[in-house]
Amino acid sequence: MTEALNIALLGCGTVGGGVVKLLYEQRERITTRAGRPIQLQHVVVRDLSKPRPNCLPRERLTADLERAVKDPSVHVVVELIGGTGIARDAVLTALRAGKHVVTANKALLALYGREIHETARQAERVVAFEASVAGGVPIVAAISQSLAANQITSIQGILNGTSNFILTAMSEHGQTYEQALLEAQRRGYAEADPTLDVDGSDAAHKLAILAQLAFGVSVAPSAIDRRGIADIDSMDVRFANELGHRIKLLAEAWLSDGLLALQVAPVLLRASTPLAQIRGSANAIQVVGDVVGETLFYGLGAGEMPTASAVLADLIDLAVGRAQRTYAGLKLWSLRDAGSALRDADTVRSKFYLRLIVADRPGVLADVCRCLADEQVSIASVIQHEALDDEEADVVPLVILTHAAPGGRFRAAAARMASLPGIKGPSVWYSVAD
Numbered sequence: 018m019t020e021a022l023n024i025a026l027l028g029c030g031t032v033g034g035g036v037v038k039l040l041y042e043q044r045e046r047i048t049t050r051a052g053r054p055i056q057l058q059h060v061v062v063r064d065l066s067k068p069r070p071n072c073l074p075r076e077r078l079t080a081d082l083e084r085a086v087k088d089p090s091v092h093v094v095v096e097l098i099g100g101t102g103i104a105r106d107a108v109l110t111a112l113r114a115g116k117h118v119v120t121a122n123k124a125l126l127a128l129y130g131r132e133i134h135e136t137a138r139q140a141e142r143v144v145a146f147e148a149s150v151a152g153g154v155p156i157v158a159a160i161s162q163s164l165a166a167n168q169i170t171s172i173q174g175i176l177n178g179t180s181n182f183i184l185t186a187m188s189e190h191g192q193t194y195e196q197a198l199l200e201a202q203r204r205g206y207a208e209a210d211p212t213l214d215v216d217g218s219d220a221a222h223k224l225a226i227l228a229q230l231a232f233g234v235s236v237a238p239s240a241i242d243r244r245g246i247a248d249i250d251s252m253d254v255r256f257a258n259e260l261g262h263r264i265k266l267l268a269e270a271w272l273s274d275g276l277l278a279l280q281v282a283p284v285l286l287r288a289s290t291p292l293a294q295i296r297g298s299a300n301a302i303q304v305v306g307d308v309v310g311e312t313l314f315y316g317l318g319a320g321e322m323p324t325a326s327a328v329l330a331d332l333i334d335l336a337v338g339r340a341q342r343t344y345a346g347l348k349l350w351s352l353r354d355a356g357s358a359l360r361d362a363d364t365v366r367s368k369f370y371l372r373l374i375v376a377d378r379p380g381v382l383a384d385v386c387r388c389l390a391d392e393q394v395s396i397a398s399v400i401q402h403e404a405l406d407d408e409e410a411d412v413v414p415l416v417i418l419t420h421a422a423p424g425g426r427f428r429a430a431a432a433r434m435a436s437l438p439g440i441k442g443p444s445v446w447y448s449v450a451d
């Protein structure tokens with residue numbers, strides 16, 4: 018038997034625990050696929066007294082991170098701690114000590130991808146990260162290997178399971194955002210502090226990684242145009258449904274005329290499209306390539322075993338020597354992307370859904386239409402809904418769907434409306450993708 022691939026596992030929480038179980042419970046399968054044993058040398062945790070998977074021999078556990086990372090017998094360091102403090106230091110130390118790295122840490126890659134990959138190149142080592150985007154869905158391998166003959170032209174992804182669970186509950190059970198969030202927390206899909214999931218940050222981190230993989234563009238997550246779902250009103254979910262659409266938090270990238278547009282935002286999708294039908298905590302990514310056309314990847318984007326599945330795929334790839342060749346060839350986060358340009362969000366064309374609360378009297382609709390016309394945004398349809406309740410019988414929701422228009426023009430029109438006398442609340446708008 019060939020020499021074992023020795024690993025130091027940093028973190029034995031949700032994902033680390035899954036990796037430990039998979040390594041011990043499927044040892045034979047993994048050894049066969051890897052062509053040699055994958056051997057856990059150290060499992061580094063913070064608190065040695067916490068319960069761990071029964072299969073894990075206690076002598077493997079340690080709180081001495083530095084010793085584990087620098088152990089000369091270790092070939093690969095698997096970083097499953099999370100965050101960008103200790104995790105970053107540990108990954109850089111591991112690479113400098115000559116170890117390959119596997120990580121599920123999207124924030125680390127999105128924020129420090131260049132530093133980490135540059136360090137890896139200098140050390141002639143690689144960083145594999147299948148688990149960092151969409152958990153168990155093999156999107157990193159798909160884009161970097163299986164679709165390598167293509168120029169990717171667009172990516173649309175449901176990349177945050179928590180948000181998708183909440184939006185599904187609002188759409189299918191008529192729940193408010195707050196009710197749906199509580200349900201997500203009760204079922205363990207949402208953290209006690211759900212901010213990074215529901216404000217689009219998590220999806221923006223993943224989109225930054227996909228933008229690097231598919232387009233060679235280095236973009237800071239903070240530079241991605243981003244809106245979350247926390248202010249979505251159940252009224253708009255209902256109106257979207259009535260219009261034959263679903264609201265989904267989409268992470269999108271489109272390449273046109275050499276410019277890349279990136280956005281994370283709630284978007285109205287026609288109900289019959291595949292992404293509109295992704296329910297609950299699932300993830301899905303639609304990738305369009307110039308040769309292959311449309312492709313769709315679907316599965317669980319988080320959780321102990323789906324994420325462990327992706328971590329083990331990277332470890333097996335390293336054991337057989339594939340990952341070393343793939344990642345060295347990809348030259349990720351290198352200087353080749355220095356000239357890539359992002360499209361200004363104002364110039365990105367889209368159809369829009371606009372919902373206003375307006376005074377139920379003549380002339381208001383004409384004023385609203387004039388604001389849109391002044392910005393050359395043309396209207397596809399107008400629906401005036403019934404008053405919300407008897408107490409507010411003098412105001413009604415007005416929904417307008419526009420034809421495609423540049424985002425900047427549409428937003429300028431929406432801003433003008435705010436000062437109209439007949440407008441009784443903030444305007445709500447989302448782009449509409451067909």
Ligand SMILES: NC(=O)c1ccc[n+]([C@@H]2O[C@H](COP(=O)([O-])OP(=O)(O)OC[C@H]3O[C@@H](n4cnc5c(N)ncnc54)[C@H](OP(=O)(O)O)[C@@H]3O)[C@@H](O)[C@H]2O)c1
Binds near residue numbers: 097318
């Ligand atoms: N959870 C998912 O479904 C999922 C999916 C995709 C990607 N990810 C990514 O995977 C990574 C891990 O997530 P997770 O959910 O498994 O996290 P987690 O359950 O919070 O586990 C973190 C682990 O790191 C250990 N740790 C924390 N600080 C440490 C330190 N200073 N020294 C040594 N060990 C330390 C913890 O030790 P103790 O156990 O002793 O506290 C724990 O075992 C994150 O980057 C996350 O974004 C997670």
